[in-house]
Amino acid sequence: MTAPARTRGSEELIRAEEPVLAHNYHPLPVVVARAEGAWVEDVEGRRYLDMLAGYSALNFGHRHPALIEAAHRQLDRLTLTSRAFHNDRLAEFAERLAALTGMDMVLPMNTGAEAVESGIKVARKWAYDVKGVPADRATIVVAADNFHGRTTTIVGFSTDETARSGFGPFTPGFRIVPYNDLAAMEAAVDETTAAVLIEPIQGEAGVIVPDDGYLAGVRELTRRAGCLFMADEIQSGLGRTGHTLAVEHESVVPDVVLLGKALGGGIVPVSAVVGSREVLGVLHPGEHGSTFGGNPLAAAVGTAVVGLLETGEFQRRAAELGTVLRDGLTTLTGRGVVGFRARGLWAGVDVDPALGTGREVSERLMREGILVKDTHGSTIRLAPPLTVTGEELREALGTLEKVLTS
Numbered sequence: 001m002t003a004p005a006r007t008r009g010s011e012e013l014i015r016a017e018e019p020v021l022a023h024n025y026h027p028l029p030v031v032v033a034r035a036e037g038a039w040v041e042d043v044e045g046r047r048y049l050d051m052l053a054g055y056s057a058l059n060f061g062h063r064h065p066a067l068i069e070a071a072h073r074q075l076d077r078l079t080l081t082s083r084a085f086h087n088d089r090l091a092e093f094a095e096r097l098a099a100l101t102g103m104d105m106v107l108p109m110n111t112g113a114e115a116v117e118s119g120i121k122v123a124r125k126w127a128y129d130v131k132g133v134p135a136d137r138a139t140i141v142v143a144a145d146n147f148h149g150r151t152t153t154i155v156g157f158s159t160d161e162t163a164r165s166g167f168g169p170f171t172p173g174f175r176i177v178p179y180n181d182l183a184a185m186e187a188a189v190d191e192t193t194a195a196v197l198i199e200p201i202q203g204e205a206g207v208i209v210p211d212d213g214y215l216a217g218v219r220e221l222t223r224r225a226g227c228l229f230m231a232d233e234i235q236s237g238l239g240r241t242g243h244t245l246a247v248e249h250e251s252v253v254p255d256v257v258l259l260g261k262a263l264g265g266g267i268v269p270v271s272a273v274v275g276s277r278e279v280l281g282v283l284h285p286g287e288h289g290s291t292f293g294g295n296p297l298a299a300a301v302g303t304a305v306v307g308l309l310e311t312g313e314f315q316r317r318a319a320e321l322g323t324v325l326r327d328g329l330t331t332l333t334g335r336g337v338v339g340f341r342a343r344g345l346w347a348g349v350d351v352d353p354a355l356g357t358g359r360e361v362s363e364r365l366m367r368e369g370i371l372v373k374d375t376h377g378s379t380i381r382l383a384p385p386l387t388v389t390g391e392e393l394r395e396a397l398g399t400l401e402k403v404l405t406s
Contacts, residue, residue: 010043026359028366028373035062038388040371048371051396053385055203055373056235056346059262060308061387067265070304071297079297083289089299096306098274100244101257105280107273108294108302112234112260113149115271118288119197119230119258120153122273124173125282127194131226138194143179147204148197148232160204180210182217189221195228195256196221200246203235206379207348209341215250222255228279234260234271239309239386241344242319249343255279265305270298314386318344324390325382328397336404347382348375355404364403370396 008016010031030048034041038061041047053059060067074089081087094106107122109115120140127138142148144159155163156170164170177184179202189196200215202208222229231254236246238259247254256279260271269292273280292298308314322344329340329347339350351361358374365372365380372380384393 007043013043028362028371030366030371037061037063038385038392046369048366048369049384049388049392049396051365051370051372051382051384053383054266055261056238056240056383057261057264058266059239059386060265060305060314061385062266064265064308064387066308067267067301067304070300071265071267074297074300077296080292080295082291083294087294087296087299089296089303090294093294093299093303093306096303096310097259097263097272100306100309101259101274102253103257103274104277105275107275107280107283107288108298109260109271109273109290110269110292110298111149112258112271113151113154114290114293115234115258115260115273116148116154116197116232117151118273119195119232119256121288122256122275122279122283123195123197123228123230125287126228126279127192129282130278131194133192133194137192139173139175139190139192140194141175141177141185141188141196143198143202144176145179145202145205145208146199147202148199148234179205179208180214182214182221185218186221189225189227193225193227195230197230197232199232199236200249201236201241201343201346203346203381204375205348206350206375207341207343207346207381209343213250215247215252219252219254228255230254230256230258232258234258236346238262238305239314239318239344240346240383242322243315243344244309246343263302263305264298265301267301268298270302270305272302317386321345321386321388321390321393324393325397328394332397332401332404335401345382345384345386345388349380349382349400351378351380351404353378361403365399368399368403370399 013031031043032040033043040050097106109118124138127133142157148154153171157174158164175188177188219229231247233245256275264270326342338352341348358378358380362372362374374380
């Protein structure tokens with residue numbers, strides 16, 4: 001008789017990764033085996049409240065029933081055709097995503113970084129074909145402390161030395177200005193500018209929320225200058241901040257919106273560039289592509305995600321529970337928390353450095369059954385699934401208080 005397979009524990013699994021996985025991440029020492037809603041379970045059966053939600057990829061929680069059902073149905077029918085052929089799921093996905101975001105056209109891709117790279121290509125093509133910028137002279141204005149991905153083009157205009165050091169030479173054509181500084185942006189924009197590319201809220205930098213009026217100012221500046229406003233909503237979009245898109249807090253409509261993460265429902269990678277017909281219409285067959293972009297499985301899951309957002313339920317939950325999150329963090333200010341920034345169910349929390357680094361605080365919370373992730377210095381990010389309950393959110397805040405004050 002064959003002996004039953006031995007289940008390996010967390011420590012053994014972590015040790016097993018060391019010689020065979022490239023060290024491009026430094027995960028917390030927890031090995032997740034199962035998940036449901038806002039909760040995950042490790043290989044030993046310990047449960048944790050997920051307050052990170054896959055950096056917003058899991059906005060609808062782990063294994064949301066409607067999304068799992070959509071994936072199962074599609075798995076039984078068709079998963080991939082490539083874009084060499086049409087498939088029966090793509091048109092509905094594109095139509096409904098365009099309507100949800102108030103745009104005309106959709107360019108489906110896979111990962112967030114691909115959406116950004118695609119947006120850069122589209123902006124440059126628009127600059128040459130529509131604006132009339134001389135060939136190979138188009139520039140794009142970006143913000144310091146940005147995070148748009150980790151491809152070589154993108155890290156070339158990052159100001160994070162960990163992300164960029166050792167990966168040059170970099171692609172030219174980008175001008176970096178301070179975030180939340182309209183005067184600096186205006187000084188950087190000229191007749192060669194194809195687009196301004198910014199995150200409406202800078203996630204990796206610590207959930208940096210700009211001053212009121214900044215996004216509207218960017219929109220007005222780009223309109224006057226005759227260049228595009230391209231908003232990277234890969235982390236901030238699809239309900240996270242209490243609106244479908246974070247730019248809606250200032251009633252701003254960009255020319256191009258970049259989406260990803262939550263668009264795949266935590267099941268498959270799905271991203272998209274959505275924009276006006278004038279902008280995305282510059283692409284012609286052969287100029288850009290993706291074997292997996294817009295595949296039937298991705299389109300089925302993406303359509304189900306759009307369906308959840310069309311109800312408005314998750315946007316309302318993020319806004320209402322965002323008040324609970326903000327109130328809880330306000331209570332902790334001066335009691336281990338030295339500052340925070342929050343919008344909807346998304347917060348960057350600055351912990352007193354005397355109490356430890358963000359990594360150390362994250363490890364203490366993990367041991368208490370709460371999963372978060374640090375960013376720079378002593379800052380941690382809170383981004384629970386939008387399905388989290390008020391009780392669960394208060395439990396997480398209570399545990400944070402315990403960790404910071406005990």
